[in-house]
Amino acid sequence: MNILDIINKFPNQESCIKFLKEIRWNNKPKCLFCFSEKVNSVLKESRYKCKKCHKSFSVTAQTIFHHTRVPLQKWFILIVLMANAKKSLSSSQASRDLNLRLATVWKMMHKIRKAMANDEIKLLAKILEMDETYVGGKPRKYNDVDNKNNSLRGRGTSKECVVGIIERNGNVKLFHAKNKSIKSEDLMKIVKENVDINNSILFTDEYRGYYKMNKILPHEQVNHKKYFSYNGIHTNTIESFWAILKRGFIGQFHWVSKKWLQSYLNEFCFKYNNRKEKITFKNITIKLFIKN
Ligand SMILES: [Zn+2]
Known part of the structure:
Protein backbone atom coordinates (compact mmCIF):
# COMPACT_ATOMS: atom_id res chain seq x y z
CA MET A 1 0.00 0.00 0.00
CA ASN A 2 1.69 3.18 -1.16
CA ILE A 3 0.61 6.52 -2.54
CA LEU A 4 1.63 5.67 -6.12
CA ASP A 5 -0.87 2.79 -6.10
CA ILE A 6 -3.55 5.17 -4.88
CA ILE A 7 -2.77 7.77 -7.53
CA ASN A 8 -2.79 5.14 -10.29
CA LYS A 9 -5.88 3.32 -9.10
CA PHE A 10 -7.87 6.41 -8.19
CA PRO A 11 -6.95 9.10 -10.69
CA ASN A 12 -10.19 11.05 -10.20
CA GLN A 13 -13.32 11.45 -8.10
CA GLU A 14 -15.32 8.96 -10.24
CA SER A 15 -12.84 6.14 -9.66
CA CYS A 16 -12.94 6.80 -5.90
CA ILE A 17 -16.75 6.71 -5.86
CA LYS A 18 -16.76 3.53 -7.93
CA PHE A 19 -14.43 1.91 -5.39
CA LEU A 20 -16.63 2.96 -2.44
CA LYS A 21 -19.72 1.54 -4.20
CA GLU A 22 -17.92 -1.72 -4.72
CA ILE A 23 -16.76 -2.18 -1.15
CA ARG A 24 -19.90 -0.83 0.45
CA TRP A 25 -22.58 -2.53 -1.61
CA ASN A 26 -20.79 -4.91 -3.93
CA ASN A 27 -22.16 -2.62 -6.62
CA LYS A 28 -25.79 -3.31 -5.63
CA PRO A 29 -26.83 -0.15 -3.78
CA LYS A 30 -29.01 -0.64 -0.74
CA CYS A 31 -31.07 2.01 1.06
CA LEU A 32 -29.18 3.25 4.11
CA PHE A 33 -32.42 3.85 6.01
CA CYS A 34 -34.71 0.87 5.30
CA PHE A 35 -32.13 -1.44 3.64
CA SER A 36 -34.35 -1.95 0.63
CA GLU A 37 -32.48 -2.92 -2.52
CA LYS A 38 -35.03 -1.16 -4.66
CA VAL A 39 -33.33 2.13 -5.29
CA ASN A 40 -33.11 4.48 -8.25
CA SER A 41 -29.98 6.29 -9.10
CA VAL A 42 -30.62 10.00 -9.19
CA LEU A 43 -29.32 12.34 -11.86
CA LYS A 44 -26.21 13.14 -9.90
CA GLU A 45 -23.84 10.22 -10.34
CA SER A 46 -23.35 9.29 -6.71
CA ARG A 47 -26.86 9.76 -5.29
CA TYR A 48 -29.72 7.28 -4.97
CA LYS A 49 -33.37 7.47 -4.03
CA CYS A 50 -35.10 4.62 -2.25
CA LYS A 51 -38.31 3.45 -3.91
CA LYS A 52 -39.69 2.24 -0.60
CA CYS A 53 -39.00 4.99 1.94
CA HIS A 54 -38.30 7.71 -0.66
CA LYS A 55 -35.22 8.94 1.14
CA SER A 56 -32.16 9.83 -0.87
CA PHE A 57 -28.56 9.09 0.00
CA SER A 58 -25.07 8.94 -1.46
CA VAL A 59 -22.32 6.36 -1.22
CA THR A 60 -20.40 8.56 1.21
CA ALA A 61 -23.35 9.06 3.61
CA GLN A 62 -22.59 8.00 7.21
CA THR A 63 -18.86 7.86 6.44
CA ILE A 64 -16.09 10.32 7.23
CA PHE A 65 -16.13 11.32 3.55
CA HIS A 66 -19.65 12.73 3.74
CA HIS A 67 -20.11 16.39 2.73
CA THR A 68 -16.40 16.82 2.27
CA ARG A 69 -15.15 19.39 -0.22
CA VAL A 70 -11.78 17.71 -0.41
CA PRO A 71 -11.40 15.35 -3.38
CA LEU A 72 -11.64 11.71 -2.29
CA GLN A 73 -8.25 11.00 -3.83
CA LYS A 74 -6.65 13.33 -1.26
CA TRP A 75 -8.51 11.57 1.55
CA PHE A 76 -7.28 8.21 0.29
CA ILE A 77 -3.68 9.45 0.07
CA LEU A 78 -3.87 10.86 3.59
CA ILE A 79 -5.13 7.52 4.95
CA VAL A 80 -2.17 5.75 3.34
CA LEU A 81 0.33 8.35 4.56
CA MET A 82 -0.97 7.99 8.11
CA ALA A 83 -1.14 4.19 8.05
CA ASN A 84 2.39 3.92 6.68
CA ALA A 85 4.02 6.41 9.04
CA LYS A 86 5.21 4.29 11.93
CA LYS A 87 6.11 7.34 13.97
CA SER A 88 3.00 9.15 12.74
CA LEU A 89 2.68 12.18 10.54
CA SER A 90 2.35 15.82 11.50
CA SER A 91 -0.56 17.80 10.11
CA SER A 92 1.83 20.45 8.77
CA GLN A 93 3.71 17.80 6.79
CA ALA A 94 0.46 16.36 5.43
CA SER A 95 -0.76 19.86 4.58
CA ARG A 96 2.32 20.42 2.42
CA ASP A 97 2.14 16.97 0.81
CA LEU A 98 -1.53 17.31 -0.12
CA ASN A 99 -1.56 21.04 -0.82
CA LEU A 100 -4.46 21.58 1.59
CA ARG A 101 -4.95 24.16 4.31
CA LEU A 102 -3.51 23.15 7.66
CA ALA A 103 -6.87 23.47 9.42
CA THR A 104 -8.52 21.26 6.80
CA VAL A 105 -5.89 18.53 7.09
CA TRP A 106 -5.97 18.73 10.87
CA LYS A 107 -9.73 18.02 10.88
CA MET A 108 -9.34 15.22 8.35
CA MET A 109 -6.64 13.55 10.42
CA HIS A 110 -8.77 13.70 13.54
CA LYS A 111 -11.67 12.10 11.71
CA ILE A 112 -9.36 9.31 10.57
CA ARG A 113 -8.03 8.86 14.13
CA LYS A 114 -11.58 8.74 15.48
CA ALA A 115 -12.32 5.91 13.05
CA MET A 116 -9.11 4.16 14.14
CA ALA A 117 -10.44 4.17 17.70
CA ASN A 118 -13.40 2.05 16.60
CA ASP A 119 -11.05 -0.81 15.82
CA GLU A 120 -10.78 -1.34 19.54
CA ILE A 121 -9.72 -4.69 20.95
CA LYS A 122 -12.25 -5.87 23.55
CA LEU A 123 -10.22 -7.67 26.22
ZN1 LIG B 1 -35.37 3.13 2.05
Whole structure:
Protein backbone atom coordinates (compact mmCIF):
# COMPACT_ATOMS: atom_id res chain seq x y z
CA MET A 1 0.00 0.00 0.00
CA ASN A 2 1.69 3.18 -1.16
CA ILE A 3 0.61 6.52 -2.54
CA LEU A 4 1.63 5.67 -6.12
CA ASP A 5 -0.87 2.79 -6.10
CA ILE A 6 -3.55 5.17 -4.88
CA ILE A 7 -2.77 7.77 -7.53
CA ASN A 8 -2.79 5.14 -10.29
CA LYS A 9 -5.88 3.32 -9.10
CA PHE A 10 -7.87 6.41 -8.19
CA PRO A 11 -6.95 9.10 -10.69
CA ASN A 12 -10.19 11.05 -10.20
CA GLN A 13 -13.32 11.45 -8.10
CA GLU A 14 -15.32 8.96 -10.24
CA SER A 15 -12.84 6.14 -9.66
CA CYS A 16 -12.94 6.80 -5.90
CA ILE A 17 -16.75 6.71 -5.86
CA LYS A 18 -16.76 3.53 -7.93
CA PHE A 19 -14.43 1.91 -5.39
CA LEU A 20 -16.63 2.96 -2.44
CA LYS A 21 -19.72 1.54 -4.20
CA GLU A 22 -17.92 -1.72 -4.72
CA ILE A 23 -16.76 -2.18 -1.15
CA ARG A 24 -19.90 -0.83 0.45
CA TRP A 25 -22.58 -2.53 -1.61
CA ASN A 26 -20.79 -4.91 -3.93
CA ASN A 27 -22.16 -2.62 -6.62
CA LYS A 28 -25.79 -3.31 -5.63
CA PRO A 29 -26.83 -0.15 -3.78
CA LYS A 30 -29.01 -0.64 -0.74
CA CYS A 31 -31.07 2.01 1.06
CA LEU A 32 -29.18 3.25 4.11
CA PHE A 33 -32.42 3.85 6.01
CA CYS A 34 -34.71 0.87 5.30
CA PHE A 35 -32.13 -1.44 3.64
CA SER A 36 -34.35 -1.95 0.63
CA GLU A 37 -32.48 -2.92 -2.52
CA LYS A 38 -35.03 -1.16 -4.66
CA VAL A 39 -33.33 2.13 -5.29
CA ASN A 40 -33.11 4.48 -8.25
CA SER A 41 -29.98 6.29 -9.10
CA VAL A 42 -30.62 10.00 -9.19
CA LEU A 43 -29.32 12.34 -11.86
CA LYS A 44 -26.21 13.14 -9.90
CA GLU A 45 -23.84 10.22 -10.34
CA SER A 46 -23.35 9.29 -6.71
CA ARG A 47 -26.86 9.76 -5.29
CA TYR A 48 -29.72 7.28 -4.97
CA LYS A 49 -33.37 7.47 -4.03
CA CYS A 50 -35.10 4.62 -2.25
CA LYS A 51 -38.31 3.45 -3.91
CA LYS A 52 -39.69 2.24 -0.60
CA CYS A 53 -39.00 4.99 1.94
CA HIS A 54 -38.30 7.71 -0.66
CA LYS A 55 -35.22 8.94 1.14
CA SER A 56 -32.16 9.83 -0.87
CA PHE A 57 -28.56 9.09 0.00
CA SER A 58 -25.07 8.94 -1.46
CA VAL A 59 -22.32 6.36 -1.22
CA THR A 60 -20.40 8.56 1.21
CA ALA A 61 -23.35 9.06 3.61
CA GLN A 62 -22.59 8.00 7.21
CA THR A 63 -18.86 7.86 6.44
CA ILE A 64 -16.09 10.32 7.23
CA PHE A 65 -16.13 11.32 3.55
CA HIS A 66 -19.65 12.73 3.74
CA HIS A 67 -20.11 16.39 2.73
CA THR A 68 -16.40 16.82 2.27
CA ARG A 69 -15.15 19.39 -0.22
CA VAL A 70 -11.78 17.71 -0.41
CA PRO A 71 -11.40 15.35 -3.38
CA LEU A 72 -11.64 11.71 -2.29
CA GLN A 73 -8.25 11.00 -3.83
CA LYS A 74 -6.65 13.33 -1.26
CA TRP A 75 -8.51 11.57 1.55
CA PHE A 76 -7.28 8.21 0.29
CA ILE A 77 -3.68 9.45 0.07
CA LEU A 78 -3.87 10.86 3.59
CA ILE A 79 -5.13 7.52 4.95
CA VAL A 80 -2.17 5.75 3.34
CA LEU A 81 0.33 8.35 4.56
CA MET A 82 -0.97 7.99 8.11
CA ALA A 83 -1.14 4.19 8.05
CA ASN A 84 2.39 3.92 6.68
CA ALA A 85 4.02 6.41 9.04
CA LYS A 86 5.21 4.29 11.93
CA LYS A 87 6.11 7.34 13.97
CA SER A 88 3.00 9.15 12.74
CA LEU A 89 2.68 12.18 10.54
CA SER A 90 2.35 15.82 11.50
CA SER A 91 -0.56 17.80 10.11
CA SER A 92 1.83 20.45 8.77
CA GLN A 93 3.71 17.80 6.79
CA ALA A 94 0.46 16.36 5.43
CA SER A 95 -0.76 19.86 4.58
CA ARG A 96 2.32 20.42 2.42
CA ASP A 97 2.14 16.97 0.81
CA LEU A 98 -1.53 17.31 -0.12
CA ASN A 99 -1.56 21.04 -0.82
CA LEU A 100 -4.46 21.58 1.59
CA ARG A 101 -4.95 24.16 4.31
CA LEU A 102 -3.51 23.15 7.66
CA ALA A 103 -6.87 23.47 9.42
CA THR A 104 -8.52 21.26 6.80
CA VAL A 105 -5.89 18.53 7.09
CA TRP A 106 -5.97 18.73 10.87
CA LYS A 107 -9.73 18.02 10.88
CA MET A 108 -9.34 15.22 8.35
CA MET A 109 -6.64 13.55 10.42
CA HIS A 110 -8.77 13.70 13.54
CA LYS A 111 -11.67 12.10 11.71
CA ILE A 112 -9.36 9.31 10.57
CA ARG A 113 -8.03 8.86 14.13
CA LYS A 114 -11.58 8.74 15.48
CA ALA A 115 -12.32 5.91 13.05
CA MET A 116 -9.11 4.16 14.14
CA ALA A 117 -10.44 4.17 17.70
CA ASN A 118 -13.40 2.05 16.60
CA ASP A 119 -11.05 -0.81 15.82
CA GLU A 120 -10.78 -1.34 19.54
CA ILE A 121 -9.72 -4.69 20.95
CA LYS A 122 -12.25 -5.87 23.55
CA LEU A 123 -10.22 -7.67 26.22
CA LEU A 124 -6.50 -8.33 26.41
CA ALA A 125 -5.41 -11.76 27.62
CA LYS A 126 -2.56 -14.19 28.39
CA ILE A 127 0.88 -12.76 29.16
CA LEU A 128 0.47 -9.04 29.72
CA GLU A 129 2.82 -6.21 30.60
CA MET A 130 1.57 -2.94 32.07
CA ASP A 131 3.43 0.32 32.60
CA GLU A 132 3.01 4.08 32.48
CA THR A 133 4.96 6.69 30.60
CA TYR A 134 4.91 10.46 30.44
CA VAL A 135 4.52 12.41 27.25
CA GLY A 136 4.15 16.05 26.33
CA GLY A 137 5.99 18.75 24.49
CA LYS A 138 8.67 21.15 25.43
CA PRO A 139 7.70 23.60 28.15
CA ARG A 140 6.76 27.03 26.83
CA LYS A 141 9.33 29.70 27.40
CA TYR A 142 8.65 32.09 30.27
CA ASN A 143 6.00 29.80 31.56
CA ASP A 144 8.20 27.97 33.98
CA VAL A 145 5.81 28.27 36.88
CA ASP A 146 3.52 25.62 35.44
CA ASN A 147 6.27 23.56 33.93
CA LYS A 148 8.91 23.59 36.61
CA ASN A 149 8.75 19.83 36.86
CA ASN A 150 9.12 19.18 33.15
CA SER A 151 12.78 18.32 33.41
CA LEU A 152 12.03 15.49 35.81
CA ARG A 153 11.68 12.09 34.28
CA GLY A 154 9.07 9.46 34.97
CA ARG A 155 6.56 9.69 37.78
CA GLY A 156 6.41 13.16 39.28
CA THR A 157 6.76 15.20 36.07
CA SER A 158 4.14 17.66 34.90
CA LYS A 159 3.79 15.90 31.56
CA GLU A 160 0.73 13.81 30.74
CA CYS A 161 0.53 10.25 31.98
CA VAL A 162 -0.19 7.43 29.56
CA VAL A 163 -0.96 3.93 30.84
CA GLY A 164 -0.39 0.98 28.54
CA ILE A 165 -1.19 -2.72 28.66
CA ILE A 166 0.37 -4.95 26.03
CA GLU A 167 0.03 -8.64 25.16
CA ARG A 168 3.30 -10.38 24.33
CA ASN A 169 3.05 -11.01 20.57
CA GLY A 170 -0.35 -9.39 20.55
CA ASN A 171 -2.25 -6.16 20.92
CA VAL A 172 -1.86 -3.01 22.94
CA LYS A 173 -4.29 -0.63 24.64
CA LEU A 174 -3.40 2.87 25.78
CA PHE A 175 -5.12 5.20 28.19
CA HIS A 176 -4.59 8.86 28.88
CA ALA A 177 -4.68 9.08 32.66
CA LYS A 178 -6.33 12.36 33.54
CA ASN A 179 -4.76 12.35 37.02
CA LYS A 180 -1.07 13.06 36.94
CA SER A 181 -0.34 10.96 39.98
CA ILE A 182 -2.05 7.78 38.97
CA LYS A 183 -3.33 5.76 41.89
CA SER A 184 -3.73 2.09 42.53
CA GLU A 185 -7.54 2.33 42.17
CA ASP A 186 -7.20 3.93 38.71
CA LEU A 187 -4.81 1.23 37.54
CA MET A 188 -7.04 -1.55 38.88
CA LYS A 189 -10.08 -0.04 37.20
CA ILE A 190 -8.23 -0.03 33.86
CA VAL A 191 -7.27 -3.69 34.30
CA LYS A 192 -10.78 -4.77 35.29
CA GLU A 193 -12.30 -3.07 32.27
CA ASN A 194 -9.75 -4.16 29.69
CA VAL A 195 -8.26 -7.49 30.69
CA ASP A 196 -9.64 -11.01 30.65
CA ILE A 197 -8.59 -11.42 34.29
CA ASN A 198 -9.34 -15.16 34.41
CA ASN A 199 -6.98 -15.94 31.55
CA SER A 200 -4.08 -13.59 32.11
CA ILE A 201 -0.92 -12.95 34.07
CA LEU A 202 0.31 -9.40 34.52
CA PHE A 203 3.90 -8.16 34.73
CA THR A 204 4.67 -4.65 35.95
CA ASP A 205 7.53 -2.80 37.58
CA GLU A 206 7.68 -2.23 41.33
CA TYR A 207 5.66 0.98 41.40
CA ARG A 208 3.46 1.04 44.51
CA GLY A 209 0.33 1.62 42.44
CA TYR A 210 0.53 -2.01 41.30
CA TYR A 211 0.87 -3.59 44.76
CA LYS A 212 -2.76 -4.63 45.04
CA MET A 213 -3.02 -6.00 41.52
CA ASN A 214 -2.65 -9.61 42.75
CA LYS A 215 -6.09 -9.26 44.35
CA ILE A 216 -7.69 -9.34 40.91
CA LEU A 217 -5.33 -11.44 38.77
CA PRO A 218 -1.96 -13.27 38.90
CA HIS A 219 0.66 -10.53 39.07
CA GLU A 220 4.47 -10.35 39.18
CA GLN A 221 6.57 -7.26 39.72
CA VAL A 222 9.99 -6.82 38.15
CA ASN A 223 12.72 -5.31 40.26
CA HIS A 224 14.53 -3.14 37.73
CA LYS A 225 17.40 -2.45 40.09
CA LYS A 226 18.27 -6.10 40.45
CA TYR A 227 17.42 -7.60 37.08
CA PHE A 228 15.54 -6.65 33.96
CA SER A 229 14.40 -10.14 33.16
CA TYR A 230 14.04 -13.10 35.44
CA ASN A 231 12.40 -16.30 34.16
CA GLY A 232 10.39 -14.36 31.59
CA ILE A 233 9.29 -11.85 34.18
CA HIS A 234 10.02 -8.59 32.40
CA THR A 235 8.38 -5.55 30.91
CA ASN A 236 10.57 -5.33 27.79
CA THR A 237 7.63 -5.47 25.37
CA ILE A 238 5.90 -2.40 26.75
CA GLU A 239 9.27 -0.60 27.09
CA SER A 240 9.94 -1.16 23.37
CA PHE A 241 6.47 0.09 22.58
CA TRP A 242 7.10 3.28 24.59
CA ALA A 243 10.22 3.87 22.50
CA ILE A 244 8.12 3.93 19.29
CA LEU A 245 5.47 6.10 20.91
CA LYS A 246 7.99 8.61 22.21
CA ARG A 247 9.75 8.93 18.87
CA GLY A 248 6.35 9.78 17.43
CA PHE A 249 5.63 12.38 20.05
CA ILE A 250 9.07 13.95 19.94
CA GLY A 251 9.48 13.91 16.18
CA GLN A 252 6.02 14.75 14.97
CA PHE A 253 3.86 16.44 17.53
CA HIS A 254 5.77 19.24 19.14
CA TRP A 255 2.93 19.86 21.44
CA VAL A 256 -0.05 17.62 21.85
CA SER A 257 -2.91 19.21 23.74
CA LYS A 258 -4.44 17.19 26.56
CA LYS A 259 -7.75 17.26 24.77
CA TRP A 260 -6.43 15.32 21.78
CA LEU A 261 -3.93 13.02 23.45
CA GLN A 262 -6.23 9.99 23.53
CA SER A 263 -6.89 10.46 19.83
CA TYR A 264 -3.14 10.27 19.03
CA LEU A 265 -2.87 7.22 21.29
CA ASN A 266 -5.65 5.54 19.32
CA GLU A 267 -3.68 6.03 16.13
CA PHE A 268 -0.62 4.35 17.65
CA CYS A 269 -2.74 1.47 18.94
CA PHE A 270 -4.41 0.94 15.59
CA LYS A 271 -1.11 0.81 13.75
CA TYR A 272 0.51 -1.50 16.28
CA ASN A 273 -2.48 -3.83 16.46
CA ASN A 274 -2.67 -4.10 12.68
CA ARG A 275 1.07 -4.47 12.10
CA LYS A 276 1.06 -8.15 11.23
CA GLU A 277 -1.71 -8.12 8.71
CA LYS A 278 -0.60 -6.98 5.36
CA ILE A 279 -3.08 -4.16 5.39
CA THR A 280 -4.41 -3.36 1.96
CA PHE A 281 -6.09 -0.07 1.29
CA LYS A 282 -9.32 -1.97 0.67
CA ASN A 283 -9.17 -3.73 4.06
CA ILE A 284 -8.36 -0.59 5.94
CA THR A 285 -11.18 1.31 4.23
CA ILE A 286 -13.73 -1.41 4.97
CA LYS A 287 -12.51 -1.78 8.53
CA LEU A 288 -12.43 1.90 9.38
CA PHE A 289 -14.70 3.86 7.15
CA ILE A 290 -17.53 1.77 5.84
CA LYS A 291 -20.47 0.87 8.05
CA ASN A 292 -22.63 -1.78 6.51
ZN1 LIG B 1 -35.37 3.13 2.05
